[in-house]
Amino acid sequence: MQTDFSRLPDRRGTGSLKWEKYRDKDILPMWVADMDFTSPPPVIEALKEVSSRGLFGYTVPTSLDTEAVVAYMSRRYQWQIQPEWIVWMPGLVPALNTAARAYGADDEAVLTFTPVYPPFLTAPGFQGKRVQKVPLVIDGNRWTIDLEAAAAAVTKSTRMLYLCNPHNPVGRVFDRQELSALYGFCLQNNLLIISDEIHCDLILDENCQHQVTAAWSPEIAARTITLMAPSKTYNIPGLSCSFVIISDAQLRQQFQRASRGMITEINIFGYAGCRAALNEGEEWRQALLQTLRENYRLVYDTFCREMPDLGMLPMEATYLAWLNANPLGLSNPVAHFEEFGIGLSDGTPFGFPGWLRLNFGCPSHQLRLGLERLLAGYRAAKSI
Numbered sequence: 001m002q003t004d005f006s007r008l009p010d011r012r013g014t015g016s017l018k019w020e021k022y023r024d025k026d027i028l029p030m031w032v033a034d035m036d037f038t039s040p041p042p043v044i045e046a047l048k049e050v051s052s053r054g055l056f057g058y059t060v061p062t063s064l065d066t067e068a069v070v071a072y073m074s075r076r077y078q079w080q081i082q083p084e085w086i087v088w089m090p091g092l093v094p095a096l097n098t099a100a101r102a103y104g105a106d107d108e109a110v111l112t113f114t115p116v117y118p119p120f121l122t123a124p125g126f127q128g129k130r131v132q133k134v135p136l137v138i139d140g141n142r143w144t145i146d147l148e149a150a151a152a153a154v155t156k157s158t159r160m161l162y163l164c165n166p167h168n169p170v171g172r173v174f175d176r177q178e179l180s181a182l183y184g185f186c187l188q189n190n191l192l193i194i195s196d197e198i199h200c201d202l203i204l205d206e207n208c209q210h211q212v213t214a215a216w217s218p219e220i221a222a223r224t225i226t227l228m229a230p231s232k233t234y235n236i237p238g239l240s241c242s243f244v245i246i247s248d249a250q251l252r253q254q255f256q257r258a259s260r261g262m263i264t265e266i267n268i269f270g271y272a273g274c275r276a277a278l279n280e281g282e283e284w285r286q287a288l289l290q291t292l293r294e295n296y297r298l299v300y301d302t303f304c305r306e307m308p309d310l311g312m313l314p315m316e317a318t319y320l321a322w323l324n325a326n327p328l329g330l331s332n333p334v335a336h337f338e339e340f341g342i343g344l345s346d347g348t349p350f351g352f353p354g355w356l357r358l359n360f361g362c363p364s365h366q367l368r369l370g371l372e373r374l375l376a377g378y379r380a381a382k383s384i
């Protein structure tokens with residue numbers, strides 16, 4: 001069985017969060033980070049096998065699940081982890097919240113670089129912490145970290161850095177030079193690093209390599225909480241299976257204590273899907289990357305040629321393009337583009353009002369239609 005990446009699965013009426021938003025409307029959903037491709041065949045087979053057994057009791061991770069994660073980290077990142085470092089979670093949003101609860105005193109602060117995946121900005125506040133937002137800056141034609149601004153923002157009460165790398169939504173894979181400076185800053189300011197690397201297996205630019213934060217040095221590993229999941233890469237977010245890797249025993253215990261009674265167990269389908277994706281998903285991932293790279297080219301070329309003032313910059317990872325609609329002077333850019341039949345994510349919860357995020361994880365014909373509609377909306381806004 002091969003996945004046909006040119007076929008659009010019919011997701012209407014399936015309870016898909018992405019598609020239900022525009023139920024019965026002619027609006028193409030290109031918002032939430034969930035792709036319109038079927039999942040890897042080995043995942044589908046593994047779920048069928050679980051289903052055929054008919055046993056759906058409470059489930060704990062088996063050594064096969066743990067070994068799949070350990071082997072994957074070694075194979076892909078030459079990162080040697082121990083099975084006991086893994087804390088399974090039903091999602092990384094709960095993990096971001098658990099970390100905010102686990103570490104530091106009330107009213108201490110979390111520093112993060114904006115724009116960023118919205119739960120980075122909400123989780124600290126939900127757990128009684130403050131957020132210190134430091135905007136990423138554009139340097140030439142790439143987004144980068146402004147460490148001078150970070151140094152100006154950091155205070156004695158800053159306890160953690162929430163780092164997103166590869167970065168959602170700007171699509172950067174931070175390079176060794178940027179990371180070296182950033183990690184130096186974290187050591188200097190005694191910050192824990194909550195490193196969300198969920199997009200690490202979606203690298204578009206073949207010249208880039210993902211650097212696992214905790215694999216940087218023993219010093220950095222000792223202050224890092226790594227968040228990962230097969231959900232984005234293998235398109236299984238609805239299976240609710242993620243994991244957090246913490247090598248420091250004390251930090252791990254604090255994290256586990258903070259989640260007690262709050263976090264549900266992962267279900268049997270989640271473990272089975274995760275294991276199959278990590279162990280047998282590579283061929284599918286390579287085919288996916290080929291499709292996403294072609295889609296990215298189309299998106300980038302279209303914006304550069306037809307809509308240059310939306311300021312799309314080259315991307316290195318993810319299937320999420322970040323666009324500046326401010327030059328269009330619209331009071332509600334999302335609503336404007338919905339009128340032209342395309343549903344995008346609003347930049348406001350990412351900390352950047354007036355910006356938009358476009359999900360291009362879909363078959364190319366669907367993407368072309370989306371881009372045509374976007375262009376129609378753009379031209380209308382500019383009265384051309």
Ligand SMILES: Cc1ncc(COP(=O)(O)O)c(C=O)c1O
Binds near residue numbers: 091093094229
């Ligand atoms: C950076 C980042 N972290 C976490 C998540 C959500 O992860 P989960 O579905 O495991 O809660 C997303 C989803 O888009 C994301 O982009």
